[in-house]
Amino acid sequence: MFKKILIANRGEIACRVIKSARKMGIATVAVYSDADRDAVHVEMADEAVHIGPAAASESYLVPEKIIAACKETGAEAVHPGYGFLSERASFCEELEKQGIIFIGPKPRAIIAMGDKIESKKFANEAKVSTVPGSPDVIIDVAHAERIAGEIGYPVMIKASAGGGGKGMRIAWNKAEVRDGFERATSEARNSFGDDRIFIEKFIVDPRHIEIQVLADSFGNCIYLGERECSVQRRNQKVVEEAPSPFLDEATRKAMGEQAVALSKAVDYQSAGTVEFIVDKDRNFYFLEMNTRLQVEHPVTELITGIDLVEQMIRIAAGEKLAIKQNEVKLNGWAVESRLYAEDPYRNFLPSIGRLTRYRPPLEGPVGKAVIRNDTGVTEGSEISMFYDPMVAKLCTWAPTRLEAVDAMADALDNFVVDGIEHNIPFLAALMQHPRWREGRLSTAFIAEEFPDGFQPISPTVDDLDVLAAIGLSAELVRKERLDRLGDRLRPHSGRIHAEWEVRIGDDYVPVIIRSSAAKPPVKLELSLRGGDFVTVRSDWRPGEAVWDGYVNERPVKAQLRPVSNGMRIDWKGMSVIAHPMQKHVAALEKLMPVKIPPDTSKLLLCPMPGLLVSVNVSAGQEVKAGETLAIVEAMKMENVLRAERDLTVSVINAKQGDSLAVDAVIMEFD
Structure with a gap:
């Protein structure tokens, strides 16, 4: 060793x-x-x-x-x-x-499988089912248009050396082939130093399911079940799970055996992953083989108990694989959520900065579940524009799928990150989504369920009551602290008024307090909207990021961040501002005029920190809706900024090569 x-x-x-x-x-x-x-x-x-x-x-x-x-x-x-x-x-x-x-594997296997074009040829020879497509490298745009027409739309334009969703575009017509070919080629060149492109048929509503393999240098090869990776955005995996809620045992066995056959065909040695797309009838097609450890390997480790990194090291050291196929057992269910430094409210644009607060949930057993968090950062770490935006991989294991999903929802509510924008609100909302919870997935899931981008979940009336109870309890704890501090800060009567209203958005939730013990641990008896009195309990103290307690005996974990005259509350994909106020104050506030936000419709603002790769228009130019205005690169991805309407460019404020901050003005319109 x-x-x-x-x-x-x-x-x-x-x-x-x-x-x-x-x-x-x-x-x-x-x-x-x-x-x-x-x-x-x-x-x-x-x-x-x-x-x-x-x-x-x-x-x-x-x-x-x-x-x-x-x-x-x-x-x-x-x-x-x-x-x-x-x-x-x-x-x-x-x-x-x-x-x-x-x-890792030997160079021959990497060459054979690392190139998507060559790997498809090997797959055909090993009698692995493959997707219809072009067997050769695409030379130019004209060649791309011809091949796409022969295959039939829609098609997937892919970088031969690609990975991580980079250098990939779906085209539904000739115009999209032209644009997609140029973008995929550029991204592939910048990310991999290899701009070769190929085209294959795009399977509509497919699932992305992959098989984990282990192979040694003695000819032994086994598969460790599958991972479902269908929840993707821009061809980048977001949430993975093992096993798949879709496969039956017969399909799992067939996919596993084909993955092993392909691995043996190239004399594979190490941990590797054979990826398939699977249609609604469980027909599966070879997609690619990743000759390395996958990002999502922890879910396989959680359901098999096998340390894949350890196995890779032992195989490389010349040891024989000690695990036989009949010894591989899939136990329980595991879910992985990828925490990215990106803003879900701005179309998931990258975010950079320093982690001013980073408090992941504690790892280990929690009831029936187990929490694991693979991360490479800590509080104070900097999220740089130079590397991938992944911050952590939060995983949960439980005996059943829904228990693992519910454990993930609680863990996300307990995962505190400040200093950057991040996708925890989106992940938390996803855990509540009926289609996700039912396992009705495809790679188009996010595009179909969030066609206009992600916005916080709108609270139901019951949700608003819970949020109002949390917000009011936090306010009463704050007031109790002021009372104890007394005149050292400012005079405070210490009296708790009985009648309150909590404003959340445009809603005012009336609350009557019957009894209160506002000093932590807090215990309140409240009537919300004139209903029955309920009990609110929590040990929360000002300054703590997570409110952990009970509302009417319902366990609740929510994140609190102070704002002017209230609290921002993040809970299960909802993000609201709760403003508790006494009843007479609420009556006066309702008379106040609403502030109108400034008009930015005549400005092109940089949506993220990044490098201005190109400015595609000039001052005085008339532009049609949908035309490209500029391209900004951030975290190895090119982001095309297009005109949302017909307009005329009046002033160009930035030039190619500029490093831009969020909301920097790139150009102005008449």
């Missing part, structure tokens, strides 16, 4: 590999760029080596720097994680020349 390994990666996956290596008694070496000097993975490792500037192309993507770090520290092997150099065969070959072991 190895004595020391180097992790050629960063963030949560580097931390994940270090944990398994530490458990096995193996010393670890981290590498880091300028941007990651104070990163968690650097602190966790036994040693750390600086490898260059923040840009990945000058640090994490430079094989020579990784090899030099191995020689400097005496690392015998390299675990690549995922992304970066994990699927670059030339890197593996150079490691072999230097006598360093690559913890």
Whole structure:
């Protein structure tokens, strides 16, 4: 077994590999760029080596720097994680020349499966069912249009070396093929240094289901069940689960056997994933093989009890696979939510900044469930524009699917992140969505259920009552503290008035207090909207981010953040501002005029921090609705800004190459 390994990666996956290596008694070496000097993975490792500037192309993507770090520290092997150099065969070959072991498959398998065009040819030879499409690289736009026409719309335009949803576009007509080809080519070139594109038939309403395989160098290969990865946005997975709520045992077995056949055909050695798309009739088609550890591997670990990173290390060290196919048992259900630094209320645009508060839920058993959080950040960490926007992978396991989903909902309500925008509100809302809870999924799920983007869930009347009770209890605790502080801050009578109203949006919830013990632990008896009196209990204190208590004996966890004269409350995908006030104050407030927000309809504002890749119009130009105005790149993704209506450009305020902040004015219109 190895004595020391180097992790050629960063963030949560580097931390994940270090944990398994530490458990096995193996010393670890981290590498880091300028941007990651104070990163968690650097602190966790036994040693750390600086490898260059923040840009990945000058640090994490430079094989020579990784090899030099191995020689400097005496690392015998390299675990690549995922992304970066994990699927670059030339890197593996150079490691072999230097006598360093690559913890992953051999170069031949990476070449065969890492290229989507070549992998499809191998799949056909191994009698794995495949999607109809072009077997060759697309040369130019005209070639793309011809092939798409021959296959029949809709088609998927894909980067041959792609991954993570980058370099992929769906086209429903010739115009979208032209635009999609250009965007996919550009993203592929920038992300992978390889702009080869191919086209295949797009299966309408498919499920994305993948099979995890393990194979050693002695010809042994097994599959560890499947993962359902159908909840995606812009071809990027958002929520995964294992097993799939859709597969039956016969389909699972057939998919697993085909995944093993393909792995054996390329002499695969390590952990790998064979991805399929599955139609409504459970017909499945090979999509690609990822010759590395997948982001979503924790859900497989949770239902099988098998540490995939440990198995990768043992296989690379020349050990024989100790697990047989008939020993693989799927136990319970696991769900993974990817926490991204992105703004769900602004079409999920990337967000950067420093984590001023980062309080994930505690890991370990919680009732019947188990919570796991794979992360590479801590409070004070910086989310940089140079790397992927993933902050953490929150996982829950439970005996049944709905129990795992409910555990995830509670864990998300208990996950506090401040300093950046993030997608926890969207994930929390998703856990309440009837279609998700019923398991009626497809890769079009988000586009179909949130066609106009995501907005906070609108509270029902019952929800408003719970939110009002939380908001009022927090206000009474605050007032009780002021009473104890007394004249040191300001005079306070200490008297709790009986009649209140809590404004939430345009709703005023009348509340009558019968009895109160406002000093934590708080216990109140309230009547909401003139109904029966209910009890509200909580140990919450001012400054705490999570209100954990009971409303009418219903357990509730909600996040509280103080705002002017109230509290912002985030709960199960709802985000509201609660303003508790005495009844006479509410009567006066209802007479106040409503403030009208400023008009920004004549401005093109930068929707995220990023690099202005291009300005596609000029001053004085007349533009039609839908035409491209500018392109902004952030976190390795290009975002096309289009005209929402016919207009005339009056002033261009930014130029190509500018680094822009959120809401920076790019151009003005007449």
